[in-house]
Amino acid sequence: MKWSRQTLAIAALSVLWGLTALWGIGQLNARRQADALLQNKYNRAFYESLQRTKNVEALLSKGLASANTEQMDTLFSDLWYNANAAQENLHQLPLSHNVVARTSKFLAQVGDYAYSLAKRNRNQPLSDKDWKTMQRLYSTAVSINRQMAIVDREARTGRFRWKEVTGGLSRRLPRQSLATAADQSFRRVDAQLQEVPVLLYDGPFSDHIQRRTPLGLTGDMITSAQAQQIARRFVDFAGTAPSGTRVASNVGGKIPAYSIEFRTGTKTADIIRVDVSKKGGHVVYYLNSRLVPRVKISDDRARLLAQNFLSSRGIKNMVPTYTLRERNILFVNFAYMQDNVIIYPDLMKVQVALDNGQILGYEALGFLMSHHQRDLPAPKLTMDQARAKVSPRLQVLSERMAVVPTTGLNEVLTYEFKTRLGGDTFLVYINALTGDEERIFKLIRLPNGTLTL
Numbered sequence: 001m002k003w004s005r006q007t008l009a010i011a012a013l014s015v016l017w018g019l020t021a022l023w024g025i026g027q028l029n030a031r032r033q034a035d036a037l038l039q040n041k042y043n044r045a046f047y048e049s050l051q052r053t054k055n056v057e058a059l060l061s062k063g064l065a066s067a068n069t070e071q072m073d074t075l076f077s078d079l080w081y082n083a084n085a086a087q088e089n090l091h092q093l094p095l096s097h098n099v100v101a102r103t104s105k106f107l108a109q110v111g112d113y114a115y116s117l118a119k120r121n122r123n124q125p126l127s128d129k130d131w132k133t134m135q136r137l138y139s140t141a142v143s144i145n146r147q148m149a150i151v152d153r154e155a156r157t158g159r160f161r162w163k164e165v166t167g168g169l170s171r172r173l174p175r176q177s178l179a180t181a182a183d184q185s186f187r188r189v190d191a192q193l194q195e196v197p198v199l200l201y202d203g204p205f206s207d208h209i210q211r212r213t214p215l216g217l218t219g220d221m222i223t224s225a226q227a228q229q230i231a232r233r234f235v236d237f238a239g240t241a242p243s244g245t246r247v248a249s250n251v252g253g254k255i256p257a258y259s260i261e262f263r264t265g266t267k268t269a270d271i272i273r274v275d276v277s278k279k280g281g282h283v284v285y286y287l288n289s290r291l292v293p294r295v296k297i298s299d300d301r302a303r304l305l306a307q308n309f310l311s312s313r314g315i316k317n318m319v320p321t322y323t324l325r326e327r328n329i330l331f332v333n334f335a336y337m338q339d340n341v342i343i344y345p346d347l348m349k350v351q352v353a354l355d356n357g358q359i360l361g362y363e364a365l366g367f368l369m370s371h372h373q374r375d376l377p378a379p380k381l382t383m384d385q386a387r388a389k390v391s392p393r394l395q396v397l398s399e400r401m402a403v404v405p406t407t408g409l410n411e412v413l414t415y416e417f418k419t420r421l422g423g424d425t426f427l428v429y430i431n432a433l434t435g436d437e438e439r440i441f442k443l444i445r446l447p448n449g450t451l452t453l
Contacts, residue, residue, distance in 0.1 A: 052086030067391040068437030083111035216371035219280030227258035231274035236359035292328035302352040345370035379432035386415035394419035
């Protein structure tokens with residue numbers, strides 16, 4: 001059968017159209033990939049800027065609260081570094097957006113001012129004029145961060161995309177722009193920001209350097225069978241017996257342990273994992289990852305249940321310090337108390353389900369690494385003398401003694417003062433032997449817990 005010229009032409013055109021369509025689809029996919037890469041670059045730069053500008057705000061507030069000249073020198077250096085790092089990331093963004101442009105200008109001013117103070121005021125207290133200037137900078141930082149949060153929110157709701165920002169935002173984009181790459185990427189940024197309190201809820205000293213040798217491990221070596229018995233007695237099964245038990249693995253690291261698994265249901269996630277130290281049979285960690293669908297008990301009730309759980313397991317003298325509510329679970333941080341002194345390095349964490357009060361998680365790594373009976377020195381300063389070392393601009397709300405970690409493996413006896421400056425709350429630690437201001441932290445009250453900076 002012979003093909004007519006018309007048929008051949010139609011066939012050739014069809015092939016050409018098909019090739020053109022494939023080429024167009026390829027070009028479209030390539031463009032989409034390029035747009036996604038550009039959006040991700042902008043999102044990453046904006047997220048880094050958000051973090052740095054938040055640090056600048058926190059450092060300025062610490063500078064207002066600090067009375068220690070050496071501490072101020074460190075704060076000025078950190079201010080200069082964070083301001084410049086934030087500005088560097090902002091320079092990667094389309095600066096025609098007025099909020100970004102104003103933020104960049106402000107950060108340049110903060111960096112220059114901090115650098116000048118670091119050079120001029122070395123080991124010298126701030127003058128009243130400088131203190132007022134820092135107060136104005138702090139107020140501006142709060143306002144700038146509020147506006148940056150609005151930009152973040154607009155991007156997450158798809159009100160603009162970064163490539164539209166290049167031309168300036170004179171009006172809001174129509175609703176059909178909601179499903180944009182900016183919306184998705186900024187929602188990821190928001191999720192990362194929401195995770196920060198989880199990392200910091202432990203309190204101001206949760207990230208101290210762990211000791212090279214665990215000081216809290218006592219007792220003889222145990223077998224895997226003994227580890228299973230210890231784990232079964234320790235875990236809160238909420239009245240339900242596990243259907244199966246096994247030694248899943250051996251855990252290495254600073255505290256070698258047996259990893260025990262209890263099966264509590266038919267689903268893959270229905271497993272409670274418990275790590276029991278090979279030396280002494282101490283429970284290092286356990287986690288029940290079940291979902292908590294609703295809240296039925298109060299945070300105060302959950303905090304009491306966490307404390308009762310520790311007492312029932314023979315763990316005494318632990319006092320709750322900081323809490324966080326996340327996914328209908330209350331995370332309670334505990335520190336050891338010796339002779340009415342809070343020992344912050346001896347840290348434990350307990351997770352309480354807010355539907356039925358079941359203990360879902362427990363971690364004692366900080367406690368087992370640091371705990372020992374300390375020979376606490378007699379303070380050389382009285383509480384009144386230490387209070388006099390706190391900046392007179394701060395209102396003291398409460399006070400107590402605490403042992404806090406320093407750089408390296410050292411600890412120091414301090415007076416802890418919870419203070420207020422305007423609407424901000426700070427923890428100030430005064431060395432009980434020298435009167436030096438050891439540390440200062442800003443407390444940020446959140447709906448689900450406390451953030452320390």
